[in-house]
Amino acid sequence: MRIFAPAFAVGACAVQRAASLPSSALLAALTLACVLFLLASRYSRAWRCVPPFLLASAALLAGYDWAAWRAQMRLSTVLPEALEQRDVRLSGRVEGLPEPADDGVRFVLRVEAVHSALPAGVAAARFPARVRLSWTSAYRRGSVVPALEAGQRWTLTVRLKRPHGNANFGGFDTEAWLLRRGIRATGHVRTGQPAVAADGISPPDATLFAARAWIDRVRGGIARRIDAVLPQRPHAGVVTALAIGYQGGITRADWLRFSRTGTNHLVAVSGLHVGLVAGFAALLGGGLWRRGVWRGRALPLRWPAPRLGAVCALLAAAWFVALAGFGVPAQRAFWMLAVVCAAAFAGRAPAPSRVLAWALLAVVVADPWAVSAAGFWLSFGAVAAIAFATTSTARAVTPHDAAVPAAATAAAALPASPRHGPARSPAGPARRAWRRAWPHLAAGLGGAARVQIAVTVALVPAGASLFGQVPLLGPLANAVAIPWVSFLVVPAVLAGVVLPAPCDALAFHAAHTLIAWLGRALDVLAAPGWAMLNVAAPDVPTLAAALLGVAWGLGPRGLPLQRLAPLLCAPLFLYRPAPPGSGEFRVTLLDVGQGMAALVETRGHRMLYDTGPPMGRTDAGERLIVPSLRVQGVTTLDTLVVSHDHDDHYGGARTVLTQMTTRQLLASLPPAQPLWMTARDGGARVTRCRRGASWRWDGVTFEVLWPADPDAGAAPNGMSCVIRVANARHTLLLAGDIEAPQEAAMLRAATPLDATILLAPHHGSRTSSTDAFVAAVAPAHVVFQMGYLNRYRHPHPQVVARYARQGAQSYRSDRDGAVRFETHGARLDVMAYRRNLRRYWMAAWPRTASDAS
Incomplete structure (x- = not known):
């Protein structure tokens, strides 16, 4: 799996870089080659290096085939060119959370029926299943935009166009973003013919869409509660982002503050937040189960409490990921937790790299377009850096290194010899407890610092390539912000989500106050002009050298020339595209x-x-x-x-x-x-x-x-x-x-x-x-x-x-x-x-x- 999953992701990534999709015949040929490679890797034992190579080749072809087939299916629905910028009457349901816009709202409509006549030769099945619409009062003076909720069914007269976005060198690709979400047309609601609600919110049923609509309505209700509790507060958007994963309400001042200090990942629902929710659910479920009795017999004797705790953790994580909008970091954390729980049920303890590989495969299979999202690379890169750094540190500890702390602790426990002065009075209980706890505390702080440095250093090439920026004070800012947000802000936000009124208001106010205090500290770190280093997006050799330098520097201590590893990263900060020659432009x-x-x-x-x-x-x-x-x-x-x-x-x-x-x-x-x-x-x-x-x-x-x-x-x-x-x-x-x-x-x-x-x-x-x-x-x-x-x-x-x-x-x-x-x-x-x-x-x-x- 350590070989298969990365190769599968590389194959999917190759499709997202392709100028055109392969034909159906080529896909069939690649599928056959994939099967042959798998069989050959299973039965070939001539050379040790051959089976891994064949397995990687099969995974590469499988990832390419899967992503290309999914892309063909998604591109099969398209808005007919004859319907662009013309009035079209549709019926459908509001999907996801409607987003506030200038003088109105933006939302996704899941199309159920097209009432307008389609051009000859265009089947209704090929009409886009999802369209992104804006509904504003600008098209008719004095009109009022209604309040939309997820799951509502509407009959609308709209004007649509095919997905299109600005295309600039190094810019954001809007068309790829729309394709990933299955949105195959965009447009606006016309106000010449007022839209009429068909039947309001329909009750949930057994369909997947109804379940997602119900979850979205819950998310919308939480967002409205936060807006009511924190009206016009400067950091209310951050509270909403941590609660339900919606970032549209974050102010420009907060985004600038987080970007300049490299802490913008904290306003997304990350794997650490999912882990906190899962851990709390496991402790609560397992603790209650241990104290339960049914028919005169303790519940742990009927089913082990650790297994029930794992089930509770998985269910809580699934609910939290759904509440957060299924972001890539949250999905990655959920799948890693699922693999760990499955291994625990099977009585196994998988290596972190294997857990990460399974999660990688699950995310790419579910969403082949995830490889084109910045959050994909940052999330998996951070976890890979943590696993690599901790594994390297563990390998670097020798038996002699391990014996030194033990010897020092034993020597400190011996009473003083009379030859070296009078014996001292025994230390009090508090001092003895501190002496016992201090080595563990110091080791924990040192390990956390090493992990933080490893993550920050490992993500520098990705940040430079994706955003053209490197926050120089990022390690210091994250050292303060990560524990503050994870162990103070997030629990307060989650408490506000689950507590009834008026207790939820107290929790949300506490979260907002904690964010405001953190913002003041980050403002101090973001103030220097040199806090953010702007760099050019590196070319392939420069990026490869930087990644090699990061891996070499974070590897096990004692590697040859390890202190020179930063020299491989230096071109990343110095790289600039070749300027025009003298007399040229x-x-x-x-x-x-x-x-x-x-x-x-x-x-x-x-x-x-x-x-x-x-x-x-x-x-x-x-x-x-x-x-x-x-x-x-x-x-x-x-x-x-x-x-x-x-x-x-x-x-x-x-x-x-x-x-x-x-x-x-x-x-x-x-x-x-x-x-x-x-x-x-x-x-x-x-x-x-x-x-x-x-x-x-x-x-x-x-x-x-x-x-x-x-x-x-x-x-x-x-x-x-x-x-x-x-x-x-x-x-x-x-x-x-x-x-x-x-x-x-x-x-x-x-x-x-x-x-x-x-x-x-x-x-x-x-x-x-x-x-x-x-x-x-x-x-x-x-x-x-x-x-x-x-x-x-x-x-x-x-x-x-x-x-x-x-x-x-x-x-x-x-x-x-x-x-x-x-x-x-x-x-x-x-x-x-x-x-x-x-x-x-x-x-x-x-x-x-x-x-x-």
């Missing part, structure tokens, strides 16, 4: 939806042009731009350009200015715009865009072409800051939202407009990109940045055709995701995210004739 046009954002890099400088739109409670800066830049190793911006005063261009600017070191703000904004003050407060120079301004970085020239007069008072689009970036061979033109009058004005002024790469003006609107402008620029590549199925219908088909007639290669952010261009002398390298880093769940393009470029 690289531009990444990000996918930020209906907005603009472009990063221009030279050998030693960085410029960000626009920052995307606001996105509900957050913005493109926080959700997309800053994480993507950090993963690429960009922590400082020499210049931030805000092209004009429209929120789809400056929506994320405040986040960028506050979370990244910015030396200069160059903008075409009115004087009263608050961003000027935000930039000054952060120490950045502020400059208004004006034609004629220019500068040179590393052999690359930057020139502002528009506006001619920043005080002209024109409409915001007409004041867009147009920047031309040029080296000896290639030119980039960032055109903002200029329209036909500005294009004509630049042509009349004989402004040089020719460019190899063009960011299409105004997202490809028909009010821009005139024939004369397109002919003057004559781009080889044109990029349209806009949202998927946006309401403005950008880019306009006539504009797309205009660039095609000019011979330009077109790219669209909704179709291609982020697009990166890098110059190498006369050569220009192009990488489009959805083309070059394609995954099997991404939609095939072009979808319609109007999308073709």
Whole structure:
């Protein structure tokens, strides 16, 4: 199992990295090969290394087959293209917990019936079984969004679209997240025809969905109790997260505090929390059973109390995992507990590595997409580090080492010899008890410290690869936070869950107070600017070297050159993607939806042009731009350009200015715009865009072409800051939202407009990109940045055709995701995210004739 489970997980992981799924014939052939490998590993004994190799190969094929088959089944349901953005009438039940959103609520609807006519050739069975909807009052002024609960059945008129998310280098993959949850369409509830509740909450029945709906209603009831007890309290979201696993209510301040100190794993229901619940249930159940009598005979004589305690622990853990929403860390802890309980019933004591392997296999079989979640790697990595470190420490203890404490204890117990002075009076009972307890206490504290250091060190490569951040004070913060949360906060939260009113209010208030005290301590640790080290996501050799260094350093003491193991981890902190060469530039046009954002890099400088739109409670800066830049190793911006005063261009600017070191703000904004003050407060120079301004970085020239007069008072689009970036061979033109009058004005002024790469003006609107402008620029590549199925219908088909007639290669952010261009002398390298880093769940393009470029 130690070989089979990791190889099975690797096979499932290979599917999640594949650009396309294998055919049914190939899957059948791989299944046959898997069976042959299993048989060969069972009966081959020629060489000792052959059976493990054959078993690993069989497991690899089995994991790949299983994940690919599950993916084919899930992708078999798809929203017909003809129904996108059209009114569809559905009946279904609310699944899971509805989440508060701006002016409304988001929820998952389990579809039971489609009342609208389906396109010809589309079977009802292929319609998505789950859709994610938003229900807000924005679509009809004065409308009221009803209070939704899990299990309610509704008949809704909705508008749907296929799963789609922003696709950026190093960014979060929303489409993979939706696929893992079985959500095959998203949309919003229309308010033109009010939705009508069919029959309210239906009573539970024997179906799995009804059981899950009942659990979700219990979770929702707990969340409402916490909200009622802790209204508008700053850490109420953390209490809710520890109670039911829902993290949507955690404030940005708490997330920042936990992230900077490396304690964000504590706000999730972890394996330690599951273990505490299971341990308490085992003690309570076993203790009561030992004292029970039935028909004059003690209950332990009828069934051993340890076995009953194991059953109680397993049932309590299952209930707690269900209450927590079946997160990967909680699932891992449950399956490990199940393996231990099964082994106890069989009279065996399995090794920790075998227990972890069984849990790994169970999690991946149940959810092959779990391998793409950060929590999967962090959870299993932490437990593997604990097992490895404790096993290594145990192996490192020699008989001589074990004899020293025993000899010292025996010598201390002997009375003093008369030759060495008068005998001392016997120590009191308290002192003797302390002397006996101190070695065990010291050993326990030392072991806990070693485990904490091992876990923190082992997860550094994963944190750098997944998040591009390493909290330097993480070990110290976790040394305080882990016992505080696990042994004080979590018991208080669980007490609030199980106690009736008004006792639950006392427990929840106590938990909130404990979290507030912990927050003050974490604020002290998060205050230094160096508390969080931002690193670039490492490449494969750097990550492999770091993992080898961690394993070598945490291995048994006495390994050769073990003190040099940290040198293997050093490249992890020093790694940066290769910058452009001298006189060269690289531009990444990000996918930020209906907005603009472009990063221009030279050998030693960085410029960000626009920052995307606001996105509900957050913005493109926080959700997309800053994480993507950090993963690429960009922590400082020499210049931030805000092209004009429209929120789809400056929506994320405040986040960028506050979370990244910015030396200069160059903008075409009115004087009263608050961003000027935000930039000054952060120490950045502020400059208004004006034609004629220019500068040179590393052999690359930057020139502002528009506006001619920043005080002209024109409409915001007409004041867009147009920047031309040029080296000896290639030119980039960032055109903002200029329209036909500005294009004509630049042509009349004989402004040089020719460019190899063009960011299409105004997202490809028909009010821009005139024939004369397109002919003057004559781009080889044109990029349209806009949202998927946006309401403005950008880019306009006539504009797309205009660039095609000019011979330009077109790219669209909704179709291609982020697009990166890098110059190498006369050569220009192009990488489009959805083309070059394609995954099997991404939609095939072009979808319609109007999308073709």
